[in-house]
Amino acid sequence: MSVAEKYIGAKLPTKPETVYILRLADNALILGQRLSEMCGHGPEMELDMAMTNMSLDLIGQAKLLFEHILTLEDLAPNADILAMTRPLEQYTNSLFVAQPNVDFAHIMLRQYLFSTMQKLQYEALLNSSDTVLAAIAEKSLKEIAYHIRFAKGWVLRLGDGTEESRERTSDALNCLWRFTGEMFVRDTGISDAVDTGLTVDFTQFYDDWLSEVKAVLSEAGGLTPPAETRMLMGGHQGQHDDNLGHILSDMQFMQLSYPGLNW
């Protein structure tokens, strides 16, 4: 067995369950990695800790999900190899989670929109036919509640703050909104998972999510999402924009440079 076969790359998932759980794991991993970029760069010590704490929670979720996937399908020798060494087109996260940390307004709005979606997505797993997955969801939901509270507080404060903070939050909304559609798209990844009993179809709650988010945005200095938007998609199928490439070049550097490295 060559070094590459032993330490780099993973097989593609074939079961509907593993396809769907991989999507959840990749979303958590990539957003966790994005937030970790803020370590040491937060506008204040407390916000630095908040962003890295949320990063830690997401990477913790990803770790449990990757480890669980390997008990269902033999995709890689271990969770690190599965998480860290796949080529770009094998990552199945939504485009949304890879969007850059433009400024604090972007980061908080991204977190708010993601965590409110993730709450619905994980609640839909609580009665899963897969009891381990249900347990991971149950555990994660406690942390997600914190993420929502924190990010929502900041969206309100920034939107309803100074002229500049409102401007930046509004910019963030205009940039990020076009990527929200993919998170709720009812593609085969989710419909196949629904058929196996792995999850309830959480995309049916899109309208509830939309009205909740719109209410919060309206309270945040009267912000409204752009009316006419063509939603950009492709992440679930491995068709990513250049953002993920930048993330991977950083995240995978050690694993690809020193295959099989250990502390």
Added chain:
Amino acid sequence: MVDSTDLLDLMAEIMDPEIPVINIVELGIVRGIDDSTPPNIIITPTYVGCPATDMISEMIREKLDAAGHGNIGIKNQLSPAWTTDWITKEAHEKLRIYGIDPPGDHTPSCPRCGSTNTKLISEFGSTPCKALHACKDCLEPFDRFKCH
């Protein structure tokens, strides 16, 4: 046959790596001993990404091995999810003395001077399980264990 009370006593000798005044049984991390042969220690993580989780497993392994229980396993259990309600009353007092406001429905109170005239500085503190507050009377910052 290993007595499960003895095992729990052994586990109670292991202190939480982040809060070294309370042990992992009081903290609710050790959920019990299962009835398989040889038995497993059932543990549950406080927060999924908490780096102390792996460390605690290693500490339990070392403790078991040192006591001659190399055959006893450790089993991770995620559900029911860990809650701060599992932290014992005695541990609450230990936390307060250590300078951490214990979890609960009470108004946040300064563990040093007891004042309830406090403010929240950050929802996220030095570890995933704590939030940062400050006392407006004695002006000292303090950690509060988050209700979870």
